[in-house]
Every structure is written in C-alpha cells, then in structure tokens.
Amino acid sequence: MKISLNWLKDYIAIDKSPEEISALLTQTGLEVEGVEEVESVKGGLKGLVIGEVLTCEKHPNADKLSVTTVDIGTGEPSPIVCGAPNVAAGQKVVVATVGATLYPSEGEAFTIKKAKIRGEASQGMICAEDEIGLGKSHDGILVLDTDMPNGTPAAEYFNLTSDFVFEIGLTPNRADGASHFGTARDLKAVLGIETTLPSVEDFKVDNTDKTIKVTVENTEACPRYTSISISDVTVTDSPEWLQTRLKAIGINPTNNVVDVTNYVLHSLGQPMHAFDADVAGNYVIVKNLPEGTKFTTLDEKERKLAATDLMICNEQEAMCIGGVFGGIKSGVTEKTKHVFLEVAYFSPDSIRKSAQQHQLKTDASFRYERGTDPNMTVYALKYAAMLIKQIAGGQISSEIDDIYPNPIGNFEVPVIYKHIDRLIGKAIGKERIHEILNGLDITIEKENEEGFTAIVPPYRVDVQREADVIEEVLRIYGYNNIALEDHLSSTFLSAFPKKDNDSLQLEVSRVLAGSGYNEIITNSLTKKQYAAETECINESEDVDILNSLSEDLNVMRQTLVFHGLEVISRNVKRKQTDLKLYEFGKTYHLIDGKYKERERLAIFLTGSTNSEHWQNKGRAVAYHDLAQTISQLLNKFGIAQYDSTEIKDDIFSYGLEISVRKKPLVRLGKISKKAGSLADVSQPVFYADIDWAFLRKIYPLNPEFEPLSKFPEVKRDLSLVIDKKTNFEDIRKVTFKLERQLITRMNVFDVYEGDKIEEGKKAYAMSFYLQDQEKTLTDKVIDKTMTRLMKGFERELGAIIRK
Known part of the structure; x- marks a missing residue:
C-alpha cells in the first residue's frame, strides 16, 4: 500500500x-x-533559474541563431546562444545553468555544458516548455510575466512541490x-493531533429527475447499499491536482469520474463504483444469478459466474461483480452523460469467495474482503458526489438511497486492568490506557476498579477480544517503551528439541519402507535349541520360562535372527522367495543373576532384487545391497566416521562389525548355512543386527552442517592387485590414514578375479575423489597425494599398482 x-x-x-x-x-x-521522493516534474527543475535577457544580437555565423547575455543572479551576465525565434532583450526567461540536467517531454535527458556554438561561447540554455517537461509546445522559449528577482529557482515560480510516498x-x-x-x-x-475530514455540509440535491429504484435481495452479502444519481456530467481528463495525487501512489488516471472514485477509495478506504446511469436504467437489483451465467468484465474476459457471486444488475442483465470488478457495458466513458454512484458495505466472506473464484484482486476487493467501515458509506457518497460535480459538472439528480435493514453495531469487549499489565509486562496506568483508547476511537463504558467495557467501532474489524484491545494499547504506547528487566526470562512458543524414541523409530521405518522393506513382529519366546546349537550365543544367559507351553516356546530370545529366519522359511515354502524384512524388538539376557533387556533392529534380505520381467531379468541380492541400506541409515543419523572389523562367528558366513566410539553398533553379513538350517532356510540370506538403543543415544539433536565447497572436485582412478583376503575396508583405512583432508570419498567400480592375474590375487579398479574446501586443487598437489597413496598401498597392503 x-x-x-x-x-x-x-x-x-x-x-x-x-x-x-x-x-x-x-x-x-x-x-x-x-x-x-516523487517529483511532479521529473528532475524538479533543479539547476533552472529565472533570468533576464539583457542583450540579443544576431549570430555572426548563423542566420537562425542569436547571441544573448542573460542575468541569472550571479552578478555577471552569462553568454548564451539561443535558436528560438521569439527571444528578445528585456524578457524574463527560464535558464538552465551549466551542470543542470533537463528531462524533456519527449526524448532522452541531457546535461547542460559549456560550449562554443559556431565560434560563440554559450554558458547555459534558455528553455522552451517541452525542453523542461512542463508541456509539449516547442514554438519558442517560455517568456514569463513575473517580478521575481533574477536567479530565483524556477521551481518556486511554477510552484512545484515534491512529495514523499511511503x-x-x-x-x-x-x-x-x-x-x-x-x-x-x-x-x-x-x-495526539486531531484528524480532519473534508466538509460535506454544502452537499445538496439539485433535483430528483434521475431517481433510480434499488432493491437488495441478498442483504446477508450486502448489509448496506447507498446510492445516488448525477446527471449532465462531462467526462474528460481529470484536473492536474487529481492526476498528480493518483500518479504519486502508482495509479494511472482514467477520466474525471473514475478518478474521483479511486481518489475517495484511497482517501477514506471506502470502495465505490460509478455506473453509466443510462445502462443502469430505472431499476438496480443487488442479487445472485444462476450458476454458470456468463458475464464479461472490464478486462474483456468472459467469465462464468458462481451461484455465490453477488451481482449488481439492471432489469435485464448484470452490470458488475459487486465489490470486485465492473462489467464492460456499464463503465463510465467519455460518452457517459449520467452517472449512478454506488457506495456499499459488502460481507467480507462474500467478496473473498468471488475474488478467489475469478482470480481477481482489485483495490476494492482487497479492502472489502478484509472489512470496511459500514458507517462510512453516506459520508463517502456525499464527498464523491460533490467532487464529481465540482470537476465534471452536472447536477445531483436523486436523493441518497440508503438501504440498511440491519445496522451493524459496535463491538463490546470486556477488559480487565490486571490483564493489561500482565500481557504488556508493565503497569502503564489507567489514565494512559484511557488516553490511548480514546485516541483510537474506542470509548470506555461500565468502568470499575477491576476493568471496563471497550466500545470498539466496527471499522476496527480485528479488535473483538480482550487480547486485541490490549494489543491496540501496546502498539500505540510503543513496544520500545517496555524496558527489559535485569533478570530476563522468557516463555517459548515451542519446546526445546528432545529425543523422541517413537518419532525416531517412525523415521527409520519410513526409510526402510521407502526402500521396499516390510516390517515384521515376532514372538519374544523361542526355542532353547537355537542357543544350544550356536556357539556365539551364550546359553548361560538364557531366560527360561518356568511354565512353558511347549519346547518351541521355552526360553526368551537372545537374538532376533532366528525368528526372522522362521518368517523367511514360512514365506519361501509358500513361493514368496524375494523378501526384504525388518523388525524392532527386544532381546533378553540373564547376566550375573540380573535380568537385562536390549533393544535391537534386525534387517533381512533374501531372493532377488526385483521381480523378473522382460526388460530386467533381475539378480540375486548380494552383501552390498544390505550394506547400502545400512549406509543409508547411518547417514540418516549423521554418522560419517566409524570403524569396522571382520566378523568371526557361526551365525555369519562372512560379514563386518561396525563400531562407533569404540562400541559395536551394527553386525551385518551373510547368514551361515548352519544358522539357516536351524530355521529350515536353504536360500542365501543377508542379515544386519543393529543396537537400536545405542543408535538412538548417539543421534545428534542439533546436527552440524558443512557448506558445499565452491571449489571443484577431482577424480583419480587406480587399479590395485591385492591379496584376496584384503577387503575394501582395509583399503579405506589405509586411505584415510594417509590423507584425511583432501579425500572426500572413494569407490570400487570393478573387481576382477581370473587367470590373467596371479593365483590368490584380485584386482580392484577404484576411484578416489579429492577436494579442497579453501582453494582449487593443482595438478602438483593431486599428483603428490596420489603418489603418497600408492606407496602406502604397496607398503601396507602389498598391493601392485597396475599402470
């Protein structure tokens, strides 16, 4: 605004x-x-002064030029060459001094400089009105009739004033x-300065020759409708003062009648609409039309009306979407002779629905949908009618028709003094509270020691509760006037972040479900045989069931692996061989005579990566498919640094144990044939066991983020021939031991084992990614780093670098 x-x-x-x-x-x-800052004339005529032509002679080297001397109030006449035919000695003229920038009515701006024109010195310019943006005439220089002293700024003569727009x-x-x-x-x-409104005491009705009957059918959408007729107007351009006002706030003038409606709107906040009274006819109806009725608006677009659209209609058709946008047939043009002027109070809900329905955002709808002043309509109508009559002529040709069946009252809001002090945080005194509220046109009634009733005028649409009244007091009193206490305490709208176990479990479930895993829930009771026949499970930690129902449910489980394998066995026997499963569960242990529970997360992967179809035959799942899932979870929990060692127990054929802060977090690998046979599973299964309680514990509440480097990343490839027993983790450890700063990541993109290399060996083709956070890497630095890595691989892993 x-x-x-x-x-x-x-x-x-x-x-x-x-x-x-x-x-x-x-x-x-x-x-x-x-x-x-807005200037009525661009440049504000800065550098232009009133001067007096002292002498004027023909230019010796040009027939159409004159050589003049002009007194511009500096004490010494200025020589100026002028091409105007009407220049003469004794004239008062407008002079652009050296350094002044002129903004002509047409063309580009230019700056006055000292010059020689056909051999004669010229120090300024005697101006025509189009050359300084005051008009379009270029018949000759401006000749002024004034007694103002020479050197007076031209802006003073033309009474130019600048404006400031907020x-x-x-x-x-x-x-x-x-x-x-x-x-x-x-x-x-x-x-505490009083406001004033323009007087409408001189308003009078000239005749009633153009009385138009008005009916409001939907008084809920239009509680108040005020109108009047003005006849014999002359529609033309608005006077300069009105155009200047509108242009200052970014509104292009249209014509004197429409400009008055815009002027009153931005003056008082009261929208209004002017109709061509000959189109309105003798009868105006405010009503809703059937759904789908076609209507063409001022922007020449045909729209289909909704049944909720409130329309201003004549006896035959719609003229305007009430409070939103006018119709193309009823607008005021230069052909209009009679005007029907409407000022209404529309329901904000009704206007909001129509504006949204037709995607029309106008100055009127902006105000109506937020709420206008129902008590302003008659004053605004009188003021607008008087302005139209003043600048467009004509006569007021009807009485004011004010349809207001159910007047809107003030808001009555009970307020307690101690609540004001509590919410503001300071006791500001009853007298100051009364002063502020009176200044806001809010009167006080039914006052006692505890409080009062605030009578709020309806134009303050957002002040309907005690808290709203207190907010009005505070914003006028000034937020800056509430001092901070020595011991500051605050109440927070949101709680400090805390670890929520259920939320974390839900997040992990979403990650796994998004990767195609299904959750399983199994029994906490299992068979004692699993611990008895597995070396890595300590049978002495079994929690026995004293009154077990069967031998299959006679002990509490120490691991989630066997129940998961049982689920896989049951599904495989029913031809469901491609499975991705996970389970959150507890394990139970008897240690040193005390019972302990541990929270675990188990993940199972078996079968093919995807169902077989004609475009993709699918492939059997591998260890790295499970490792990718574990990596995804660790990244989700912000875990980037960890150690890993090879697993050696009888549940896994092979695998890794991942440790964080020197404590085991994840064990993952391929289920051994022995463990699989215990649960009657013959196909390969990959399994991960995660210490869920420990993972939650190390989850950071406020993760730290590093900005992306603006310097490019560099990739270098190496081919290593290494012992078959050497794995990727061994290479990773050596890599980050030798270079922690520049290596950001590494990857194996090919593995070869065959007769082309020595028996017992394998070849890794690897990519190393290097990046400096502070500068662009040079070839010298890159080569030095890679040389150090190659020597380290040769020394610590016995690798052969293939060149």
Missing part, C-alpha cells in the same frame, strides 16, 4: 520529517518498507489502516 505525504496532510496537520513519520508508522504496526506492508489484520485517513488515525493516536 502506498501513502502520499502531501495527501496525508489533508487529514492530519503533521510537520515531522518523512523519516520520523516512517518510524512512527512502523511502531504502530503499519510497517514502512520504503520511502520514495510503501507500507499492510498486514491482513490492519484493514482499518488501508487508506490515507486510516493512516492519519494511527498518527493521531500516537501524537
């Missing part, structure tokens, strides 16, 4: 600077986002501030 300072001064006599006004408005909640970020709750008068009301409350 834009507010003009010159326009604002029509409603409040304020002499503060634009900067001071900006601060005051921002303090009251009308946040000023910017202030722009860009206000209007929040949805401040509908009362959506106008110049509304802004003035806030300044009134802060400064």
Whole structure:
C-alpha cells in the first residue's frame, strides 16, 4: 500500500520529517518498507533559474541563431546562444545553468555544458516548455510575466512541490489502516493531533429527475447499499491536482469520474463504483444469478459466474461483480452523460469467495474482503458526489438511497486492568490506557476498579477480544517503551528439541519402507535349541520360562535372527522367495543373576532384487545391497566416521562389525548355512543386527552442517592387485590414514578375479575423489597425494599398482 505525504496532510496537520513519520508508522504496526521522493516534474527543475535577457544580437555565423547575455543572479551576465525565434532583450526567461540536467517531454535527458556554438561561447540554455517537461509546445522559449528577482529557482515560480510516498506492508489484520485517513488515525493516536475530514455540509440535491429504484435481495452479502444519481456530467481528463495525487501512489488516471472514485477509495478506504446511469436504467437489483451465467468484465474476459457471486444488475442483465470488478457495458466513458454512484458495505466472506473464484484482486476487493467501515458509506457518497460535480459538472439528480435493514453495531469487549499489565509486562496506568483508547476511537463504558467495557467501532474489524484491545494499547504506547528487566526470562512458543524414541523409530521405518522393506513382529519366546546349537550365543544367559507351553516356546530370545529366519522359511515354502524384512524388538539376557533387556533392529534380505520381467531379468541380492541400506541409515543419523572389523562367528558366513566410539553398533553379513538350517532356510540370506538403543543415544539433536565447497572436485582412478583376503575396508583405512583432508570419498567400480592375474590375487579398479574446501586443487598437489597413496598401498597392503 502506498501513502502520499502531501495527501496525508489533508487529514492530519503533521510537520515531522518523512523519516520520523516512517518510524512512527512502523511502531504502530503499519510497517514502512520504503520511502520514495516523487517529483511532479521529473528532475524538479533543479539547476533552472529565472533570468533576464539583457542583450540579443544576431549570430555572426548563423542566420537562425542569436547571441544573448542573460542575468541569472550571479552578478555577471552569462553568454548564451539561443535558436528560438521569439527571444528578445528585456524578457524574463527560464535558464538552465551549466551542470543542470533537463528531462524533456519527449526524448532522452541531457546535461547542460559549456560550449562554443559556431565560434560563440554559450554558458547555459534558455528553455522552451517541452525542453523542461512542463508541456509539449516547442514554438519558442517560455517568456514569463513575473517580478521575481533574477536567479530565483524556477521551481518556486511554477510552484512545484515534491512529495514523499511511503510503501507500507499492510498486514491482513490492519484493514482499518488501508487508506490515507486510516493512516492519519494511527498518527493521531500516537501524537495526539486531531484528524480532519473534508466538509460535506454544502452537499445538496439539485433535483430528483434521475431517481433510480434499488432493491437488495441478498442483504446477508450486502448489509448496506447507498446510492445516488448525477446527471449532465462531462467526462474528460481529470484536473492536474487529481492526476498528480493518483500518479504519486502508482495509479494511472482514467477520466474525471473514475478518478474521483479511486481518489475517495484511497482517501477514506471506502470502495465505490460509478455506473453509466443510462445502462443502469430505472431499476438496480443487488442479487445472485444462476450458476454458470456468463458475464464479461472490464478486462474483456468472459467469465462464468458462481451461484455465490453477488451481482449488481439492471432489469435485464448484470452490470458488475459487486465489490470486485465492473462489467464492460456499464463503465463510465467519455460518452457517459449520467452517472449512478454506488457506495456499499459488502460481507467480507462474500467478496473473498468471488475474488478467489475469478482470480481477481482489485483495490476494492482487497479492502472489502478484509472489512470496511459500514458507517462510512453516506459520508463517502456525499464527498464523491460533490467532487464529481465540482470537476465534471452536472447536477445531483436523486436523493441518497440508503438501504440498511440491519445496522451493524459496535463491538463490546470486556477488559480487565490486571490483564493489561500482565500481557504488556508493565503497569502503564489507567489514565494512559484511557488516553490511548480514546485516541483510537474506542470509548470506555461500565468502568470499575477491576476493568471496563471497550466500545470498539466496527471499522476496527480485528479488535473483538480482550487480547486485541490490549494489543491496540501496546502498539500505540510503543513496544520500545517496555524496558527489559535485569533478570530476563522468557516463555517459548515451542519446546526445546528432545529425543523422541517413537518419532525416531517412525523415521527409520519410513526409510526402510521407502526402500521396499516390510516390517515384521515376532514372538519374544523361542526355542532353547537355537542357543544350544550356536556357539556365539551364550546359553548361560538364557531366560527360561518356568511354565512353558511347549519346547518351541521355552526360553526368551537372545537374538532376533532366528525368528526372522522362521518368517523367511514360512514365506519361501509358500513361493514368496524375494523378501526384504525388518523388525524392532527386544532381546533378553540373564547376566550375573540380573535380568537385562536390549533393544535391537534386525534387517533381512533374501531372493532377488526385483521381480523378473522382460526388460530386467533381475539378480540375486548380494552383501552390498544390505550394506547400502545400512549406509543409508547411518547417514540418516549423521554418522560419517566409524570403524569396522571382520566378523568371526557361526551365525555369519562372512560379514563386518561396525563400531562407533569404540562400541559395536551394527553386525551385518551373510547368514551361515548352519544358522539357516536351524530355521529350515536353504536360500542365501543377508542379515544386519543393529543396537537400536545405542543408535538412538548417539543421534545428534542439533546436527552440524558443512557448506558445499565452491571449489571443484577431482577424480583419480587406480587399479590395485591385492591379496584376496584384503577387503575394501582395509583399503579405506589405509586411505584415510594417509590423507584425511583432501579425500572426500572413494569407490570400487570393478573387481576382477581370473587367470590373467596371479593365483590368490584380485584386482580392484577404484576411484578416489579429492577436494579442497579453501582453494582449487593443482595438478602438483593431486599428483603428490596420489603418489603418497600408492606407496602406502604397496607398503601396507602389498598391493601392485597396475599402470
């Protein structure tokens, strides 16, 4: 929303600077986002003065030029070469001095410089009106009739004034501030300066020759409808003062009648609409039309109406979407002779629905959908009618028709004094509270020691609760006037973050489910045989069931692996061989005579990676498919640094144990044939056992993020021939032992075992990625790093580097 300072001064006599006004408005909640100086003539005629032509002679070297001397008030005449045919000695003229920039009515701006024109010195320019942006005439120089002294700024002669325009970020709750008068009301409350409205005491009806009957069928959507007729108007361009006002806030003038409606809208915050009265006819009806009715708006678009759209209609057809946008047939043009002027109060809900339905956001709908002042309609109508009559001529040719069957009352809000002190955080005194509320047009009734009833005018649409009244008091009193205490304490709207076990489990479940895993839930009771026949499970830790129902359910489980394998066995026997499963569960142990529970997460992978079809035959799952899932979970928990060692027990054929902070976190690998046979599973199964309680414990509440490097990453490939017993983890450890700063990641993209290399050996083709966070890597640094890695692989792993 834009507010003009010159326009604002029509409603409040304020002499503060634009900067001071900006601060005051921002303090009251009308946040000023910017202030722009607006000049009525571009450049403001800076550097232009009134001068007097002392002498004027023909140019010796040009027939159409004159050589003049001009007194511009500097004490010494200035020589100026002039090409105007009407220049003569004794004239008062407008002179652009050296250094002045001129903004002509047409063409580019230019700056006056000292020059020699056909051999004669020229130090300035005698101006025509089009050359300084005051008009379009170029018949000759401007000759002034004035006694002003030479050297007087031309801006003073032409009575040019600049304006300052405030860009206000209007929040949805401040509908009362959506106008110049509304802004003035806030300044009134802060400064204690009274506001004034233009007088409408001279309003009078000239005749009733153009009375138009009005009926409002939907009084819920249109509680108040006020109208009048004005006849014999002359529709033309608006006077300069009105165009200047509208242009200052970014509105292009249309014609004198439409411009008045826009002017009153931005003056008072009251939208209005002017119809061609000959189109309106003798009867105007405010009603809803059937769903799907076609209507062409001012932008020449045909729209299908909704049944909820409130329409302003004549006897035959619709003329306007009420409060939103006019129709193409009923608008005021230069051919209009009679005007039907409408000022209404529409229901915000109704306007909001129509504006959204047709994607139309106008100055009128912006205000109506937030709520306007139902008590402003008659005053605004009189004011607009008087302005139209003043600048477009004509006569007021009907009485004011004000349809208002159910008047909207004030809001009555009970307020307790101690609540004001508590919410503000400071006792500001009853007298100051009363002063502020009176300044906001909120009166006080039924006052006692404890509180009072605030009578809030309906234009303050967002002040309907006790907290709203207190907020009004605080914003005018000033947030900056509430001092901070020595011992500051705060109440937080949101709690400090804390670990929520259920939320973390849900997050992990989402990650696994997103990768195609299904959750299983199995019994905590199992058979004693599993621990008895497995070396890595300590049978002495079994928690026996004293009254077991069967031998299959006679002990509490020490691991989740066998129940998961039982689920796989049951599914495989039913031809469901491709399985991705996970389970959150507890294991139970008897250690040193004490019973202990441990929380685990088990993940199982078996069968093929995907169902077989004609485009993809599928492949059997491998260890690295499970390792990728584990890597995804570790990344989710922000775990980047860990150690790994090879597993050696009878549950796994092979695998790795991942440790964090020197404590085991994950065990993953391929299930051994022995463990599989115990659960009657013959196909390969890959299994991961995760210490869920430990993983939750190390989860960071406030993870640290590193910015992405702006320097490029470099990739270098190596081919290593290594012993078959050497695995990727061994290479990774050596790599980061030798270089922790520049190596960001590494990858194996090919593995070869065959007769082309020595027996007992394998070949890894690997990629190493290098990046410096502070500078671009040079070939010298890269080569030095890779040489160090190759020597380390040869020394510590016995690797052969294939060149």
